[in-house]
Amino acid sequence: MELLVHDLLQIRHIEGIISNEKVPQWVRESLFHSPWVVVRRAPLQDGIIPIGVRGEHRNQRFGAYLPSSEVVMKVTPEQLVSQAGWRTSARLHTIRAFQILDIVSSYYGRYDWSWGLTGSIGFELASSTPTARPDSDLDIVIRMPQPLARETARTLHDWHTQLPIRVDAQLETPFGAVALAEYARHEKQVLLRTSSGPKLVNNPWSP
Structure with missing residues (x-):
């Protein structure tokens, strides 16, 4: 099974989680109510998947393996994105991100990009668990195997700033992820999130 960072996984058993630390009680409770985890940015080892568990609160994030x-x-x-589950969500009139996703999807349609939804919005759409708040950010991942022109990045970022909620878009390169906003602003070094930790780089598409 091919896995990429940000993929969401429904798990079979809570006991299947592997961790060198004691698993907090909130992790067990969270997975009991919603047995979903996210693939996190870390090396894969012999069929063992690095995962993250999210809790009810922002500070409740737990890294483990599966x-x-x-x-x-x-x-x-x-x-x-392709399923467009926000259109039929019972919380469509509550979550502002759901209300603008048709606009976002239409705008992104002008580009030949592979992109998707992450964060609390993505988690809710995948798991049907009400994790998003009315004012939740819209987290987006854009798979970008080839370098993105700075001018295009600035155009997209400027369009994001006109939306009624905050958009946090990440460009996923073959070597890690860089924030679209940072890449659009800076001509020189940017922070690249890699599987071995964050690095300052001149070119996110260069090893």
């Missing part, structure tokens, strides 16, 4: 045999289902950020 054997691939414990995966029941995978949902990618791109699938969440």
Whole structure:
């Protein structure tokens, strides 16, 4: 099974999680109510998947590992866009991000990009668990195997700033992820999030 950072996984058993630390009680409670985790940015090791568990509060994030045999289902950020589940969500009139996603999807349609939804919005659409808040940011991942022109990045970022909610877009390069806003602003070094940690780089598409 091919896995990418930000993919959402439904897991089979809470006990399947592997961690060198004691698993907090909130993690068990969270997975009992919603057995979903996200693939995090870390090296994969012999069928062991690096995962993140999200809790009810922002400070509740727990990194662990999961054997691939414990995966029941995978949902990618791109699938969440193609399924457009926000249109039929019972919380459409509550969550502002849901209300603008048709506009965002239409705008992104002018580009030949593979992109998807992450964060609390993506998690809610995948798991049907009400994790988003009315004012939640809209988190987006854009798969960008080839360098993106700075002018295009600035155009997209400027369009994001006109939306009624904050958009946090990440450009996913073959070597890690860089924030669209930072890439659009800076001509020189930017922070690249890699599987071995953050690095300052001149070119996010260069090893």
